[in-house]
Amino acid sequence: MLDIKNLNKIYPNGYHALSNISFSVPKGEFLVVIGLSGSGKSTMLRTFNRLHDVTSGEILFNGVDTTKLKGSALRKMRSEIGMIFQHFNLIPRKTVLENVLSGNLSRTGIFKSILGIYAKEDKEKAMRYIEIVGLKGKEKNRADNLSGGQQQRVAIARALMQNPKILLADEPVASLDPSTSNSVMQYLKKVNEELGVTVICNLHFLSLVRQYAHRVVALKAGKLIYDGKPTEINEEWFKTIYGEDAVEVTIN
């Protein structure tokens, strides 16, 4: 589904964020990316939907190189890749329903979307996804008045509204408490298993990684240093990825 070949990203200030990263993600996989803060996880995730441009290398999404796409072709590619963020990034002052509907912007005309005219079936679809993420009855609530976990679920519903083939999750639980974290991860698992969406997720907590990941890749200083099963990350690998002084913390 996603083939990454020799990916390099150098920021204008000369910082080499990603160097020669290659791996592929098969359809339906739940892939988790781990690594220290600043190791390039977020940058890499953002190159997949071109929120960041790459310096060199190829990203093949269903066989098409996305690094050269422009204009409407770029937007079409983005619409097939959903994304959720650490800080949820919902539209402030808008209702849950309006936020979820904004996932469908690429298929709504510019003037219709500005005037707030949405097709009936889109509204029904949005209501269905709101129900799936367990927020039925909150459609008319302002999204920024919800709790963190609920906001992240709205973000998941918004991403699902795109009918994504891939869902990118950039540290989706990093600003949530442990129990909410688990519930958000459960929804991601549900999206992966029941809707068949490929999930690529940045995570910090290894306990969550072991629980949810089919496969793990680890980045260190912009290089891919581990690619394998979560169960195979032993003490030695842990020290390599997170440094000698790191101690594993668990989250339940």
Place this chain on the structure above:
Amino acid sequence: MSQIIAKKPSHPAILYTKAILLDAFLWSYIALVAYKVIYDRIILDNRYPEFTWSQPLNALLLGLAISLLFIFTSFSVGKSTMGLLKKKNEDDVSGFKINHLIFYTALILTFVTGYIVSQISVREFFSESGIEGAKRIFTALLNPNFQIFEQGLFAAIETIYMAFIATVVAIPIAFILGFFAARNLMNGNPFNFFIYNTIRAILNISRSIEPLVWAIIFSVWVGIGPFSGMLALCLHSIASLTKQYSEQIESIDNGPIEAITATGAHPIQIVWFGVVPQIVLPYLSYTIYRWDINVRMATIIGLVGGGGIGNLLMQYQGQARWNEVGMLVIIIASIVWVMDWASSKLREALK
């Protein structure tokens, strides 16, 4: 004098050049002002001292000479400002007293110059004929002529509507310009950045010209009356609102923009859903405040023929009819008070 420590240390040669220039400027200023004010004006008591261009030139040369001499000593203000003076002890500030002295000398000289230039005269302030005139005017002002209340009120209404229409016309223009004047939206490519800089430059120029001057220009263009005043206010409002709007855009959270971009939305949709919801309330607040300012400015602009109550005020003032002027001042004061109160209440409610 506090030390300015640059984040990235510049080359010592650049720092020394800056230090010399700063010192040269300071010393030339002290030399010129001391000569013109202390010697010429006070000691020789020339009411209109002669001026030749060689004086500032000589002062500049003298300043440069002193600064070149002082750059090797610890008396250099430039050196301490550029952080070139090595302290023996981090907490020791006693060594810089000389610099303080030079700085305060410049400050005191400036004060004395200001006092003389403003022709401050305590004698005239308390002179008998002066106080007599003030008494006459205040008595008249405190006995306003209520017969022109209606006339004044209608002129005031004209002023309020003029300010309102100037604000309303400015809103959509400033709204659109605001996006192009926001650095975070426009630094994508050189062409956008060029547009950004051009708009910023035009706005800065039109903002630095007072609305009063614009009103004079427009009164020649479209004739004396409320229309020229409205145009002047409108232009000033566009420039000010665009600046405030664009600064608001520059301070928004990038997250929603990222999220909407990721859905594959069109750039116009990204602005509408990612940017606009974050700026609506501050925009409203700025706009109401701008209307408030415009009403106040409109009365002033009327003085130069911009119509409204200011125009009326100028007419009566020209005829020295102080009772009528008193009436108009009361009306203006109450409008400003009401607008001030209403706009602060409105802006509070919007928070």
